[in-house]
Amino acid sequence: MARFGIIGAGLMGHGIAVALASGGHQVHIHDSDPATLDSLPGRIGTALRLCGASEEASERARSLITATPRLTEALRPAEFVIEAVPERLSVKHEVIAAVEAAVSPDVPVWSNTSVLSLTEVGSVMRHPGRLVGVHWWNPPHLIPLVELAPSAETKPKLVCQAEELLGALGKTTVRLHRDVPGFIGNRLQFALLREALNLVRDNVCDAATIDTVVRSSFGLRLASVGPMENADYIGLDLTRSILTSLSPSLSTAAGPFPGLDELLADGHRGMASGAGLLSWPPGRGEDVAHRLVAGIQRNLESGT
Ligand SMILES: NC(=O)c1ccc[n+]([C@@H]2O[C@H](COP(=O)([O-])OP(=O)(O)OC[C@H]3O[C@@H](n4cnc5c(N)ncnc54)[C@H](O)[C@@H]3O)[C@@H](O)[C@H]2O)c1
Incomplete structure (x- = not known):
């Protein structure tokens, strides 16, 4: 059993806590927002239910998670620190500086950044050798x-x-040879999204049609054949000949993304608005x- 200190109890932090505690690790979790801490027990309960944990296993996992509004209290016993705070370099830097002031230099710091350069995240550290990019996927207790x-x-x-530690939890780990923004998965996901936005922008189809195409064709096989x-x-x-024909017309835009900018300017932020x-x-x-959850569970159960 290892002792983890997690900073950030939001979407990812609470799920990471559940994944670690379900594997028998002790977790002290901190968030600067009191409302987030208030809602934590309910969110942990939901996550444990989604994992299909028995009542006994849920009780044990819950007993291993302690939440605190004080950063130093979460970090005092920590053998590992995980930062799961918002994806802004300034926030990461502020939190990592506070972490380094609170733990000894040999404690590893795992950053859950999605797309920031890890080297930049660690650029303010006194001991940057301890920073590891450990990118969980949402929901971390299921994926x-x-x-x-x-x-x-x-x-x-x-x-x-x-x-080793994540493998023992039953996670599938992959290692990048070097730090690139977006690791592997987000680079692939967002290359697809860029082309989807391009097709809509070029009036080839509407957004709903993109989803129908993906869900009813190659989306069905992606979980079984990469x-x-x-x-x-x-x-x-054949692959080379398709790539040669298609590549000149695929989007290579590095931004701006006018389709998104116009929606955002009109206050259309997606589900939330x-x-x-x-x-x-x-x-x-x-x-x-x-x-989302039912599909992930179906795929996991079928062993794809
Ligand atoms: N959402 C995803 O699907 C996903 C997937 C993989 C990785 N990530 C990455 O995980 C990290 C966290 O993302 P999230 O979706 O959980 O965000 P979130 O907004 O749900 O949670 C972040 C939490 O950090 C807290 N926080 C902010 N500043 C703080 C501070 N100074 N000290 C302590 N707590 C602070 C906030 O109150 C919030 O509860 C980001 O780097 C994100 O890119 C997100």
């Missing part, structure tokens, strides 16, 4: 993958240690949340 990356300064043995295996399966000669790329009538958000 098996955790991506691991070193910054330019990370001590390699700390990446191995994270790999893009590289599929490329070999259909043949690299009732409209975005699609319309969000009452009930759609709950339906998506249900489909």
